[in-house]
Amino acid sequence: MRVLLVDDEVEYVSTLAERLSFRGIDAIWVSSAMDALERIRQERFDIAVLDVKMPKMGGIELKQIIEKIHPDMKFIYLTGHGSEHDYQKGVTDGVSYLIKPVNLDKLMSTMNQAMINGGS
Amino acid sequence: MKMETEAPTDIGLRYFGKMTAAISHELKNSLAIINENAGLMEDLSLMAKRGQQLDPQRVEDLSGRVIKQVQRADTIVKKMNRLAHSVDDPIKEIDVADLLAFTMELGKKSVSSLGVDLQMTPPESPVRINANPFLVMNLFWEVMGYACTRVNGAPCITISIVRNAGGVELVFAPVSDAGHDGFSFDQAPFSGLASCLKAEILALADRKALVLTLPETV
Numbered sequence: 001m002r003v004l005l006v007d008d009e010v011e012y013v014s015t016l017a018e019r020l021s022f023r024g025i026d027a028i029w030v031s032s033a034m035d036a037l038e039r040i041r042q043e044r045f046d047i048a049v050l051d052v053k054m055p056k057m058g059g060i061e062l063k064q065i066i067e068k069i070h071p072d073m074k075f076i077y078l079t080g081h082g083s084e085h086d087y088q089k090g091v092t093d094g095v096s097y098l099i100k101p102v103n104l105d106k107l108m109s110t111m112n113q114a115m116i117n118g119g120s
Numbered sequence: 121m122k123m124e125t126e127a128p129t130d131i132g133l134r135y136f137g138k139m140t141a142a143i144s145h146e147l148k149n150s151l152a153i154i155n156e157n158a159g160l161m162e163d164l165s166l167m168a169k170r171g172q173q174l175d176p177q178r179v180e181d182l183s184g185r186v187i188k189q190v191q192r193a194d195t196i197v198k199k200m201n202r203l204a205h206s207v208d209d210p211i212k213e214i215d216v217a218d219l220l221a222f223t224m225e226l227g228k229k230s231v232s233s234l235g236v237d238l239q240m241t242p243p244e245s246p247v248r249i250n251a252n253p254f255l256v257m258n259l260f261w262e263v264m265g266y267a268c269t270r271v272n273g274a275p276c277i278t279i280s281i282v283r284n285a286g287g288v289e290l291v292f293a294p295v296s297d298a299g300h301d302g303f304s305f306d307q308a309p310f311s312g313l314a315s316c317l318k319a320e321i322l323a324l325a326d327r328k329a330l331v332l333t334l335p336e337t338v
Contacts, residue, residue: 009149011185015156022163053145055232080148100148101155 001115002044005029006036006062007051007078012100019104025111033057040066045073047111052079052097063093074114078102128255128312135258136203139226143200146229150193157185199226206254211338214249214256216288217242217281223260224279236268241280247288250337251317259313260290263321263332266309267292287336293329305330 003025007013013029020027028045030036033054039045048066050059063075077097096110161182168174203226217240224231224238231238249256267277271294280291297304305323307314314321318338322331 009153011189012149012153012156015153015160019156019160019163022167053229053233055229056235058233080145080152100152102152104159 001025001111002046003027003111004036004039004045004048006031006033006048006054006059008032008054009051013051016104016107020108023104023108025108033059033062036062037065037069040069044070047074047076047114049076049078049107049111052077060093063095074111076107076110076114078107128258128316131262131313132254132258135261136254138230139203140200142226142229143196143203146196147193150189150196153189154186157182157189203257206257210252211250212253214251214253216247216249216290216334218246219253219256220260220279220281220290223257223264226257227261227264231264231268234268235275236271237276238264238268239276239278241278243281243283243288245283247281247283249287249334251334252338255313255317256334259310259317259319259332262310262313263290263292263330267295267330270295270297272296284333287334290332290334291329292332293327295323295330296325296328 003020005013005017005020005027007016007029008031010031013031017027017029028039028043030039033056036048036050040048048063050062052059054062059077059079063077066073066075075093075095077095078100079097080100096114098107098110161179164174164178164182199222202222220240224240228238264277264279271277274294277292277294280293282289282291305321305325307321310321313319316338318335320333322333323329324331
């Protein structure tokens with residue numbers, strides 16, 4: 001599984017990527033929506049884990065753009081503390097919405113589930 | 121479209137709620153980093169038990185990261201405490217630059233999500249006024265929010281603090297509506313707060329600026 005992790009908290013996203021790589025997952029991380037779009041245009045990913053709140057462009061808006069580039073990609077939203085609106089948006093989009101700090105096993109099972117069920 | 125005037129208590133509660141939500145979001149991020157670093161130490165320790173070499177420098181770096189996040193969380197909690205105590209005194213002597221810097225710091229995440237940076241040009245010497253600190257912060261925030269949605273492509277808004285004869289002026293610039301040099305300004309959303317603080321907000325379309333004036337004593 002090839003995963004793109006997008007979060008403006010560099011220490012968080014880089015550590016998460018390292019821990020996922022120990023578990024056999026090819027995890028690439030970037031710290032902004034702009035960097036994510038650059039990677040998405042160059043490489044293929046199976047799934048993206050998106051932070052909902054980021055400077056300039058958040059995960060919900062980023063997902064809409066990525067979907068136009070790679071309609072088959074799956075998504076998971078991850079956030080520090082979601083608002084009811086963000087949660088409802090995740091529900092409407094049919095995307096799993098995880099709250100930080102997240103248990104790594106839970107994240108991995110949610111990613112596997114999204115790959116099986118769609119998650120987008 | 122004319123917007124309705126909101127009671128200062130309602131607008132104040134909304135501001136308090138928004139700031140505490142932003143603080144809790146920041147704290148969650150800090151906790152998440154601590155959680156991942158602890159998890160990584162556990163992973164490395166398990167790998168060492170299976171015979172893989174463990175670099176002591178790596179462990180030192182990871183514990184350093186955790187200490188840094190604890191300090192970050194402590195700073196966040198101090199900010200929360202200052203916000204909470206801003207309602208203690210109905211009137212207090214305020215250093216305008218200091219309170220504006222604090223308001224900007226509290227709302228940094230919310231503002232950055234709009235893709236705008238805020239900068240302050242402080243006065244040559246401290247300007248102090250006597251007013252309700254929470255209401256002043258609330259008014260700063262409302263004007264900042266208004267300005268940030270009217271940048272018309274500008275990446276940054278500068279807030280200049282200038283002493284005037286009767287108090288202080290805060291000049292927010294550039295502010296303009298999309299596709300125009302000037303902007304239409306409706307006082308209504310600010311009028312309740314402005315009236316409590318005897319403040320005035322003036323739109324200077326030709327200078328692309330919004331000027332908030334506060335008296336020395338309310």
